[in-house]
Amino acid sequence: PAQQACEAATPPPIAPSTSATPPVADAAARSREVDALFAPWAARAGPGVGVLVVHRGRVVHAAGYGMADVASRRPITPRTPFELASLSKQITGMAVVHLARQGGLHYRDSVAAYLPAFRARYPGVQVRDLLNHTGGFYDYIAWFRARGPAYDAFPRTERGTEAVHEPTMAEMLDSLAAQPPRFPPGVGWAYDNTGYLLAAAVVEKASGVSFAEYVRNNLFRPAGMTASSLVDPYGPRPRDLAHSYTCGRGGWQLLDYTPLERQMGAVGVVSTLEDLGRWYAALDASALVPPALQQEAFTTGYLQGGQPIDYGFGWVLGNTMGMERQAHGGWWKGFRNISLRFPQPGITVVLLSNDAGFSSLRNEMAYRTARIYLRDGLRLPAVAALPADSLARLAGTYAGGGPRGYPVRVDAGALVVTVPSGTERRLIPTTDGEFFVDGIEEERFRFVADPDGTTRLIRMEFGLGGTVRSWTVTRRR
CATH class of the missing domain: 2.40.128 (Lipocalin)
Structure with a gap:
């Protein structure tokens, strides 16, 4: 299809915190503020953003702005499937928590007990290290891309004639097991995708079923997430899945292909705003595992010296103006996603974008969306006067x-x-x-x-x- 010319989306001016306008409490009025915030994406003929806000288990805003398919002008809606990219990690982390509750594994189990190929080089790595990024692994995506120019030429529009080998999960595990560790387990922290790939493999070995089946039966179905799945590299493209794009020569360029589709755990989950509303409602209600066990996912890990790493099981842990914050971003192909969860006021904000150019605005737009719902409780910094x-x-x-x-x-x-x-x-x-x-x-x-x-x-x-x-x-x- 002919490429559509790129059109930039510039966010509206930032509403100052010193504004004299009183904050609104009406849910419909807040939704209108969100609509105005993302109006530039709704107005252009290009990829866009899906926005979800959940308050104490109830969806208070779910809407799409822009196109899921630029060529056909199919719009983004709350039912449009997106690839969640690294937001998949929170689901992998919860799968491990669920399996631990069933007695299928323990967080201190040796990874080599489930994946013997890792015994030689990674004998001390525990399951918890996989989820906390303290295992000392090299990132499998970076490792794959470093093999040569042909391996680094993705994501791109399609497989093409210069396709490289597309490794299976087993092939990738064998290759990673042969790589020397970056540091001993628990001694350092380095964000990598490899730990979550291994976590998915551990779930398979410990449960006796495929990772996709375990997630479907124990997380998605109990939460009512009927439109969610893991990418099937051997099956058809999920119906109405959003295409992802970058702005290239001549207009919007598809970014729908990568040779690493067969790896699960770090990425790989496909879901919709509607289903994610059910996911966060299930978390708010501790409906998948008891509250004390669920809290494991939101508890920081520690290095051997006792230093906190501010990372749980697929969640970055921090503080926003006096409020506890659980967050994570997602980057895969042209998808740029973010999830912010504020447990005390019970607000969750999710942005799913199919525009690679959204990277520079992702954090800003997530915070501005959250602020519409949080501003009454924010503790602002002390202000000084400068001449x-x-x-x-x-x-x-x-x-x-x-x-x-x-x-x-x-x-x-x-x-x-x-x-x-x-x-x-x-x-x-x-x-x-x-x-x-x-x-x-x-x-x-x-x-x-x-x-x-x-x-x-x-x-x-x-x-x-x-x-x-x-x-x-x-x-x-």
């Missing part, structure tokens, strides 16, 4: 992060920075010497003056791989 001349000295263009850099100007008594995605951030100074973004309080900026006259601008936002992500750009005098 006008101090603000003026920080203005200018900071090079790096893209061709436009980070332009900073003074507007109405405040610093305003334009980030590479094109959106503007109004910066509010805090008493600890940083600036927070008005309306996206999770995102911080810091200005550092160096002796050589260079001023560095450091941008920080919460990361979904267990760390705070940061970028540094510079302005020379």
Whole structure:
């Protein structure tokens, strides 16, 4: 089919936290705010975003913005299947919790007891290490891509004539077992997809059924998730599955193929907004395993020295303005997803996007969506006052992060920075010497003056791989 020209979607201006407009409590009004937030994706003829909000087990917003199939102009709806990418990890983690409850395995079991090929190089790795990213494995996707240019040429539109070998799960396990460890188990932490691939294999060995069957019978069916499944590399494409895209030469380019379709656990789950509403309702009600056992998934792991890693079983654990936060991102093909769960107010936000370009906006849009429902309970940073001349000295263009850099100007008594995605951030100074973004309080900026006259601008936002992500750009005098 002819490619459709790419059209950028620019989010609306950020509503400041200092706004005098009183917050709304009506659910329909909040949904209208979400609709307005994602209106740029609804207005363009391109891929988009599905948005889900669940409050204490009840879906309060579920809608699609943009196209699931650009060529046919089929829209995204709450029933559109998406590949969940690394959001699959929370389901793999819960499968292990469920099997542990049945007595099929224990978190301290040696992985080699189920997968003997790993005994030689990974004798001390336990099941818990797989889920906490403390096993010392190399990431199987990065390992596969490092084998040569042909292996790195994905994701892409289709298999094509230069197809590489598509390893089975067993072949991948044998290859990984032969790789030396990056570090001894429990000594370090490194996010990798390999641990969750091995966790799925352990579930198969311990339960005696395929991973797909175990998940279907013990998680999806009890939760009422009739439209969810694992990708079947040998079967037909799931009906109405969203295509994923990147903006390439000539317009929107499909990203529907990767030679790693046969690996499960780290990725591989297909689901809809409707079904995910049932999934998070089941978690809110502890309907799949008792509450004390479910909490294992949301409890941080620890290194051997006692340091917490802020990662559970498929969840990054942290805090948002005084509220406990459980989160994870997803990246696979052109899918860019995110899940944010706030257990105390009982709010869960999920964004599923089939636009690879959504990467730069994913965290921002998730937080802005969550903020519509959380703002009444946020504990904002303490604000400081800076004189006008101090603000003026920080203005200018900071090079790096893209061709436009980070332009900073003074507007109405405040610093305003334009980030590479094109959106503007109004910066509010805090008493600890940083600036927070008005309306996206999770995102911080810091200005550092160096002796050589260079001023560095450091941008920080919460990361979904267990760390705070940061970028540094510079302005020379």
